[in-house]
Amino acid sequence: MEETKNTIENEHSREEDGTRRKPHADLEGTGVLRDLPGALTEIAPEGSRALLIACEGKSEAAVREAIARKFRVSAAYPEKTSDGLKEFAKSVRPGEDVKLVIAAGDGELVDAGKFVAARYGLPLCVVALSQADVNYHTFVSTLRGRDGTGKYRAVKPDLVLFDYSLYPDSDVRNAAAYGIACSRLVSAFDAFATGLVSGRENEDSGFGIVAKSVAELLSADKPDKELTGKATARLSRACGENPRLSGGGAALAAEALEALKRSRNEIPKLRGENEVLTALPIIRLYAAFLSLLPTLPVAAPDGNLRLELMARIKISPFAAARAISDREELVGLERAAYILKEYRADLVSRCLIIEKTLAYSAKRIKRLYKDKGYSYNNYATASDVGLSLALATEMRGGDSLIKIIKQAGYLEGLVTGAARAFR
The missing domain is CATH 3.40.50.1970 (Rossmann fold)
Structure with missing residues (x-):
């Protein structure tokens, strides 16, 4: 814990x-x-x-x-x-x-x-x-x-x-840099969405600098350590100025996936590699949630189910119970849902753009680096990714839309479909 x-x-x-x-x-x-x-x-x-x-x-x-x-x-x-x-x-x-x-x-x-x-x-x-x-x-x-x-x-x-x-001349490191840069699109989306809810709508969510870095990587024939290094250096400075860019749903889910791998005594991949797996399912989960907003009823999260899920990554039942009780209440959940409804069209549009970019980048990463044995084969199942999405909110980090989805009682019901996106 x-x-x-x-x-x-x-x-x-x-x-x-x-x-x-x-x-x-x-x-x-x-x-x-x-x-x-x-x-x-x-x-x-x-x-x-x-x-x-x-x-x-x-x-x-x-x-x-x-x-x-x-x-x-x-x-x-x-x-x-x-x-x-x-x-x-x-x-x-x-x-x-x-x-x-x-x-x-x-x-x-x-x-x-x-x-x-x-x-x-x-x-x-x-x-x-x-x-x-x-x-x-x-x-x-x-x-x-x-x-x-x-x-x-x-x-x-x-x-x-x-x-x-x-820097090491490593295809795996370059792929991880590629992945962590692309997944910052989800971080920027989270910063924008939660900024609307909390009244920070005038703050820079970081979309511009992230989009520039991703565009440079996607346009290169094969990003080397200098190109990926330039992109992550730029994003590191952006994260220093805006800490919300270093978090977000994809990063939290990747952290949960790493905890899951360690609970099985397996060695997890680098954070950027794991975020490649979680970013696309997360943004599709967000899109599915936003599609429900016009008639969204608020339901209570299933605490017993969450205890069961948390036990699967070896979080003690007492710590898990404290975590659930500490985070059960989200101040102004109805207000948050109302604001998200007001901006739903813009949010859905951003989701679709990010989804297309992430889908392309995930395929490109796998194609660019598979020639030297870089592979996700047999690393994680759809069930593993789904569990990581469900437990993302139990990883401590900044604000993210996935936490609002959990508090509204919709997280467990949406992750199954979203997890199929990781392949």
């Missing part, structure tokens, strides 16, 4: 007056690692000690060598385990002379760095080493451990570096 903490207890203040430095502009492009040492001196004194949090490897060695030109370097390396990095992040103790945390890796490792930087009030530099993540700029640290997944309010990085030459 997930835990949520609003803040991480700081053991040291960030600045004497409690303020935070203005974030540095990103370093982005092939070979920009050479500029990292100079940029770091703007957020920490030259010659001071920096703590590098990374996994050992060729790219990590290059990062460490660059940092060592102007800083003394200590390193913390997590053990290679399938249990996540929560215990590792909590165990890291920077020395008293450490003035800077540098997290070099994928999104999971960077989240460990965010946790440490927030806990000890230190500046944070992120060096992205995977093109398959879009949460490098966000302030949330999601850490999975033996006792479940915790989401913590941490810090946004002071500096983020995207050097495409450090």
Whole structure:
């Protein structure tokens, strides 16, 4: 079961007056690692000690060598385990002379760095080493451990570096980047729909920047690590400015699918790969729900059924019961339904456009990368995807239309048909 903490207890203040430095502009492009040492001196004194949090490897060695030109370097390396990095992040103790945390890796490792930087009030530099993540700029640290997944309010990085030459030449990583970019269309839709309900209709939902990134990927013959890296770097910045873009129904369902795989002692695919499976069913579920709106009666969610479903991904019955009771009431459900009815035509139109884009992109991903053994064959059944959609609301995250559908009592009834869309 997930835990949520609003803040991480700081053991040291960030600045004497409690303020935070203005974030540095990103370093982005092939070979920009050479500029990292100079940029770091703007957020920490030259010659001071920096703590590098990374996994050992060729790219990590290059990062460490660059940092060592102007800083003394200590390193913390997590053990290679399938249990996540929560215990590792909590165990890291920077020395008293450490003035800077540098997290070099994928999104999971960077989240460990965010946790440490927030806990000890230190500046944070992120060096992205995977093109398959879009949460490098966000302030949330999601850490999975033996006792479940915790989401913590941490810090946004002071500096983020995207050097495409450090990314792996991996068809799977490129496919995951492709998938996570396309599924941000669902995140943008959720941001728009829930913005209408909550009175944020004038806020930018992020559709424009997501659509631009997806269009560039779809127009390429075969996206390589530089093209996918550019797209996810752009989306990472967008997620930092608008945290709702990092969540949404597809991301929540993908998280549930990963929990389902782990409950069976199976290794889940990368988040972007899983979002390829959940994005299209989610948007079709949204379209089906919106079609009911003119005569939508509100029904009570079936708590017993949800307890049974949650048990299938090994959430304890006591934690599951608390989760259901905590989320049973949605303030203003009738008002939400009324507003969605008012905007139904626009919402349905957006659903149809996104559905067509996702259907095309899913086929394209499978076709582009199947020549090197990349495949979803035997990975997940329609039943698995349906269960993931049904349990998406039990994953902690931002607002999404799927939560309104659950509270209206329609989620379980709609997921069966929507799940057939994932093939």
